Amino acid sequence: MITLFKRDEELIELAIEAMKNAYVPYSGxxxxxxxxxxxxxxxxxxxxxxxxxxxxxxxxRVAIFKAVAAGEREIEKLxxxxxxxxxxxxxxxxxxxxxxxxxxxxxxxxxxxTFKVTKVSELLPHAFKLQR
Numbered sequence: 668m669i670t671l672f673k674r675d676e677e678l679i680e681l682a683i684e685a686m687k688n689a690y691v692p693y694s695g696x697x698x699x700x701x702x703x704x705x706x707x708x709x710x711x712x713x714x715x716x717x718x719x720x721x722x723x724x725x726x727x728r729v730a731i732f733k734a735v736a737a738g739e740r741e742i743e744k745l746x747x748x749x750x751x752x753x754x755x756x757x758x759x760x761x762x763x764x765x766x767x768x769x770x771x772x773x774x775x776x777x778x779x780x781t782f783k784v785t786k787v788s789e790l791l792p793h794a795f796k797l798q799r
Contacts, residue, residue, distance in 0.1 A: 671774070671782065675746070678703060679776050682748040685711035685726065692716060698749045700726035702734045705741040710734040727761040731768065746774045754783045757790065766794035 671679075678701045686699025693716050700712040712729030727747055734742065745765065749755035754775035757765065765773070765787045773790060776782040787794075 675774060678744065678746040679748060679774065681709065681711060682746045683778065685713045686748055689713040689726070690715045696749065698726040698747065698755060700730040701746045702730040702742055703744040704734055704739040705743045706739065708734070708737065708739055710737065725758060725761050727757050728764050731764055740768065742768045742771045744772045744774065746776065748776045748778070750778045753777065754781055762791040763794060766791050
């Protein structure tokens with residue numbers, strides 16, 4: 668059985684707080700996320716819907732993009748929370764964006780206290796990568 672560290676529990680709480688800011692007038696499906704960078708900085712995100720659904724952005728990408736906009740490139744951990752029966756899982760677009768920044772730890776959680784600890788490579792085993 669995997670147990671969470673106190674810091675992980677705090678990150679889940681931050682993601683739950685971020686989830687409250689979600690703008691979801693169409694689906695009502697709130698998601699919150701937190702990125703912890705290797706430098707120790709925290710960035711939160713929530714999903715933001717749009718009547719033109721393709722312009723909607725997920726909580727995971729909001730948190731990652733905020734980190735990148737602040738000059739961070741090295742992610743240590745991402746936490747994602749939603750009010751779902753099982754721990755919420757990132758969409759394919761989020762998984763691809765996550766893979767751009769490494770094979771970091773990902774904690775998927777719900778409001779019932781259920782969680783799953785995984786890594787980016789487990790969520791997207793054959794990610795698209797440019798050959799540099």
